[in-house]
Amino acid sequence: MNAVPAPVAALLDAWDDSSLYPAALRAGLLPYLGTRGPCVAVRTLDGGRAWAVTGHRALREAALRPRDFSGELLGTAMSDPSPEEIALLRLQLPGLSCGPHARMRHGLSAPLRADMARGLSDRVREATAARTAALSRAAAGAAPTALLSRTAAGAGPQPAAADLVRDVVVPVVADALGELLGVPRGLAEEFRSWCVDSSEMASDPEAEEQALRAFLHLCTRLRRHRTAHPSDDLPTSLATRLTSSTGGFALNWVLLVKAGFGATVSAGAQLLRALPGGGAAGGVPALLDETLRGHPPILQARRTAARHTSLAGRDIAAGERVLLVFAAPGQASGRVPHTVFGHGRHACPGAPWARALLTGLADGAAPAAARWHLPDTASTYATSFSQGLRTLPVEPVSRGPCGAGPSSPAPAGHHAAPRCPADPRSAR
Numbered sequence: 001m002n003a004v005p006a007p008v009a010a011l012l013d014a015w016d017d018s019s020l021y022p023a024a025l026r027a028g029l030l031p032y033l034g035t036r037g038p039c040v041a042v043r044t045l046d047g048g049r050a051w052a053v054t055g056h057r058a059l060r061e062a063a064l065r066p067r068d069f070s071g072e073l074l075g076t077a078m079s080d081p082s083p084e085e086i087a088l089l090r091l092q093l094p095g096l097s098c099g100p101h102a103r104m105r106h107g108l109s110a111p112l113r114a115d116m117a118r119g120l121s122d123r124v125r126e127a128t129a130a131r132t133a134a135l136s137r138a139a140a141g142a143a144p145t146a147l148l149s150r151t152a153a154g155a156g157p158q159p160a161a162a163d164l165v166r167d168v169v170v171p172v173v174a175d176a177l178g179e180l181l182g183v184p185r186g187l188a189e190e191f192r193s194w195c196v197d198s199s200e201m202a203s204d205p206e207a208e209e210q211a212l213r214a215f216l217h218l219c220t221r222l223r224r225h226r227t228a229h230p231s232d233d234l235p236t237s238l239a240t241r242l243t244s245s246t247g248g249f250a251l252n253w254v255l256l257v258k259a260g261f262g263a264t265v266s267a268g269a270q271l272l273r274a275l276p277g278g279g280a281a282g283g284v285p286a287l288l289d290e291t292l293r294g295h296p297p298i299l300q301a302r303r304t305a306a307r308h309t310s311l312a313g314r315d316i317a318a319g320e321r322v323l324l325v326f327a328a329p330g331q332a333s334g335r336v337p338h339t340v341f342g343h344g345r346h347a348c349p350g351a352p353w354a355r356a357l358l359t360g361l362a363d364g365a366a367p368a369a370a371r372w373h374l375p376d377t378a379s380t381y382a383t384s385f386s387q388g389l390r391t392l393p394v395e396p397v398s399r400g401p402c403g404a405g406p407s408s409p410a411p412a413g414h415h416a417a418p419r420c421p422a423d424p425r426s427a428r
Helices: 006-013 018-026 029-036 055-063 083-092 110-139 164-180 185-200 205-228 234-241 246-274 284-294 351-369
Strands: 039-043 049-053 069-073 300-305 309-311 314-316 321-325 379-382 387-391
Touching: 006 018, 006 029, 006 039, 006 049, 006 321, 110 164, 110 351, 164 185, 164 246, 164 351, 164 387, 185 205, 246 284, 246 351, 246 387, 284 351
Parallel strands: none
Antiparallel strands: 039 049, 039 321, 069 300, 300 321, 309 314, 379 387
């Protein structure tokens, strides 16, 4: 064990105070991890700190030892799903683990997973193609109403610059997630609006509270709907089991939505930013893996030692906090599925769903990618768990005579996506 480096110490301190998190990035957390690899940081019961650079294998071991390390999210211990919920989730999610702590590659048969993934990818590809085509028309001067900014108080709608995050990634992911979670048609628009609002929240405690209150109201209506109109899906199971607690129902839902929505939007935005001008040419899976490696949407996972154990040669007492910092791109050859979209106590059962969605997103956007230019004006965000692009403005590439193609190539390095810097103003 060595002294805790400043970036890791700041991240460990942010366990109890998320406002301290940007300090970890400003202190050089991402460059540090890129050089040294993933690490495990331990806060001992007496308030001291210790850390070890463990490598991907030991890190994965810590993440998938539920008997030794219990998971926490949003400061609340995650309860194990019931057998009934597991069965329902297995029907809904391709590739779901067969138990709360099992590895993610068990579950439905490979052919059935492939069929479900293709169906999702096809729907997302069509939705993305329609939205990117609308952006192209708007950039050419059509400006459809879908691309108008929100109406300001006392003013009419104002044209908004095309933005791939707001106009493509957010609504596509929100609609797919609503479909996955069984949001009824009557609440679909409200659910999408909430997803959009939550993605745009700045470091404003009042806005955060308002968004959570709106989500609680939505959960109340969804629980009532599922109680009156039961179905074989997870919301019905939660509504039945948590009949006396809208708060408990909402907590389960907020974990599902924030994890499924935020991480997928972050990865989707980076994927579109990295999409080659000539299209992915069948290389979407490789492009997605490289995007996740270089720009992980989720940076850490929190664990508490459930009993006396050891990790990386160090004894860990029951109750001591263990911080798994796994955003370390480029430190292992080949695929590293446990670093993002597959890492954690529940082995990320939604990982196959997210990958299928992102594949459709890239395929749907590929035809338009040759006709757009992404100016270097994207804005970023950083929270206590994640990072990503808040905005990704897009402009049309000028065409040559008779529409024979771009009159000039996109700027050099246009498709290179530098790592997201932390923006303390948008951290929450």
